[in-house]
Amino acid sequence: MSRPQWLAPQEARPGDPYLQWAQACEWTGLSLGPGTHLSFLVRRRSGDNWAQLQKSLPSAARLRPPAKQGALHASLDCPVGDLPAVMAQFEWVELAQPLQPYAPQALPAFNEAAPDLVIGVIDQGGAPLQRCFGDPDRPGQTRLRSFWDQSEAPTGADWRAAPAGYGRVLDGETLNRLYAQSPDARSELNCYRELGLMDLVEAATAGRPDHATHVLDTLAGLPAPMPAAAAAKPARLDHAARAALVLVSVPATPARQSTGTASLAQLLDAMEFVLQQAQALAPRAPVLINLSLGVQAGPHDGTMAIERAIDDMMRMHPQLLVLMAAGNRSAQAMNASGRLSSQHSVEAPARLAWRLQPQDPSDSFLELWWRAPSREAAQALRWRVCPPGSEPSAWLAPGQVQTWAAGSRPLACAWAEPGLGLRGRALLALAPVLGARGGVPAGPWWIELALAGSSAELRLDAWVQGDQPRLHLGAPVQSYLEAAIGLGLEAGGSLNALATGGLPLVVGAATADEGRPSVYAARSPHAAEVQALGAADESVFAPGLLAAGPLSGQWMRMAGSSVATPVVARHWANALAEGLRLPVRNAAAWRHGQRAHGNSGVWRPGRPSGLEGLLGASAS
Structure with a gap:
């Protein structure tokens, strides 16, 4: 490979920078097979x-x-x-993530009495035959009405084509039949093999929790005997344990795919699917959706396209409540924040060290977001990139892009979007360290930041985009911020970038015994962004709570705001089934409802919720 060099700066195009990076790499970071x-x-x-x-x-x-x-x-x-x-x-x-399309097909109607409540979980994974999802009033039947696995095309007689035209669906009738045919863990495992749910089979045989199964059991599973202090769900039958269930598994990023994209289009489709299923089951019933998913980098101000879409969906569907996990990365150096002023010049800039891991097989991304009191001040930012052992880039202004390439192959791209008014955005995209597209040096990449010709201050946040966990790799792959000069590491918090919208209820993690935020719990500089704390750990010394594993009879611990969110959501689900009407006509009313009727402490499984005062109240 020839020695990398910085090409001449060019005019930057507005739009999604991750899309532009994928185009510049000629889509080689995507798994684009035939028909994709x-x-x-x-x-x-x-x-x-x-x-x-x-x-x-x-x-x-x-x-x-x-x-x-x-x-x-x-x-x-x-x-x-x-x-x-x-x-x-x-x-x-x-x-978003690529997909294999086919002609969409409607699902058959499922004839039954309308449920009082529909619960949707949008997650990754799912054990659709778990006995904890059984119907307490109809033994031998499941409450799971649909399971949409977005990752694979339908094969065999049991899977159906999806209404969205990708993925595969088990409908309510099929789920009831398979549930009746699989009365124990052994038969469940055999059925999962026949269905091609091999990730679930692997998790079951390796003794690992399945994320979506643990979340759905915590939110709506049947009571089960387990130590009360460690249980993620109540010991007594409640309304949530009688609710109709819809489960969607969104695609995880393939281990060798390196795009920086998330499955946000698939997430929007999943929410539409839950609402469609709820409309078919019970048009007037309240709908609760749990999202224990997230991304790290982003504006963190409610302006992401998916955040706006979820807010719009909640306004247009007044019976819908969405709960969102706050995130877990407070122990990782993924964010730096501070103010740039006239003292930060190109001769004496603020500096940020971003360390790449030597075994990283995927692209890495660092986002910069800044806010200014005027449009002129927003255009005053200047930045450059210093690769390890190489010449730095030019000093770049908003509206400029510069590529670091080895011959015709881009290895890095520094891009700053033009014309965002009082707000600015930049992205540094790097090719992998290892692999067929590898060649980027590991170690500290220094980013230098300055102002040119402005006396106004800029508020700047730097966010590292999180890699998907790759448990099969023996070495760490997540890049992180290791030093900051003129900025503060973690000063801006570690909140899930999907969790700053106007209407969803955002839940952080806490310990069940003392009610303190968990050591990993996401932090935000704006306290109002995390509206509730849910139990996610038995204690500091006993992390996680128990809920269902991949097979019936398995109980496994899982921690994080992914657990805290369904713990809190179960309280809201029970209140909705008892007549709670949601105050979601506008963001201000919803926030007021949270403050007035939410629990001031930590929400725990089976404990009083503090929502009783809202039952039967008007949504005005």
């Missing part, structure tokens, strides 16, 4: 409508319009060659 489509989260322009947009797109592009025509966001997939025509039609196009 790119997938996107899109936002329409205010004067457009979804029906017109669908007609204007190339024939192979597939738009999935939202159920409510007034919504601004939707998902879309298309072949690589159709991307320019697609991008011309929308205000915003954000790259």
Whole structure:
């Protein structure tokens, strides 16, 4: 490989920088097999409508319009060659995980009495035959009405095509049949092998928890005998244990895929799917959705496209309540924050060291976000990148991009978006250290930051994008911030970037015994962003709480805000089933409802919730 060099700076294009990096790498970081489509989260322009947009797109592009025509966001997939025509039609196009499309098919109706409550869990994994999801009033039947695995195409007689045109679905009738045929752990395991749920089989045989199963059991599982202090769910039957259930498993990032993209289009599709299923089951019943998923980097101000889409969905579906995990990365150096002033010049800049791990097989990303009192001040930021053992980049201004390349192969790209008003955004994207696309040196990458020609201060946050855990790798792969000069490490917190929207209830993790925030609990400089603390650890010395494992009869500990969120959500589910009406007409009313009727301490399994005062109240 030739020695990498910085190419001349170019004018930066607005739009999703992760999409631009994937294009610059000629899609080599994506797993684009035959028939694979790119997938996107899109936002329409205010004067457009979804029906017109669908007609204007190339024939192979597939738009999935939202159920409510007034919504601004939707998902879309298309072949690589159709991307320019697609991008011309929308205000915003954000790259998500690729998918294998097919003709969508509606699911058959499931005839039963309308439930009082529908609970949806959108997560990764899921053991659909777990006995903890059984119906206490109809022995031998499950309460799980749909299981949509978004990762794989349907095979065999039991899986159905999905209404969204990708993934595979077990419908209510099939789930009841398989549940009746699998009365014990051995038969469950055999059924999972036949269904091709090999990640679940591997977790069961290795004694590892399955994330979605633990979450759904915590939120809506049947009572089970286990030590009370360690239990993630109550010991007595409640409304949540009688609710109809919908489970969606969103795709995890493949271990060798290196795009920086998340499954946000798939997340939006999952929420639409839960609402569609709830509409078919019980049009008037309240719907609760638990999201124990997240990403690290982002603006952290409620302006991400998926955050806006979720807020819009809650406004348009007044029976919907969404709970979101706050995150767990407070012990990792993933954020730096501070103020840049006129004393930070190109001769004496603020400096940030971002360390890459020597065994990292995936791309790495560092986002910079800044806010200024005026548009002119926002344009005053200057930054440059200093790779280990190499010459630095040029000093770059907003609206400029510079690539570090070995021949024609890009290894790094420093990009700053033009024209964002009082806010600015930059991204440093790096190719992998190891692998076929590898070649980036491990060690500290220094980022230097300065102001040019402005006396105003800028508030700046730097966020490292989190790698997916790769348990099969023996060495750490997550990059991190190891030093800051002129900025404070972790001064901006560690909140999940999806958890700053206006309407979802955001839940942080705490210990059950003392009610203190867990040592890993996400922090935020804005205390109001975490509205509730839920038990996630038995104690400091006994991390995690017990809930169902992959097979019936298995009980496993899991910790984190992923556990705290369904602990809190179960209290809300029971209150909804008892007549709670949601005050979600606007963000201010919802926030007021949380403060007035939420529990001032830590929410624990089976304890009083503090929501009783809201039962039967008006949503006004």
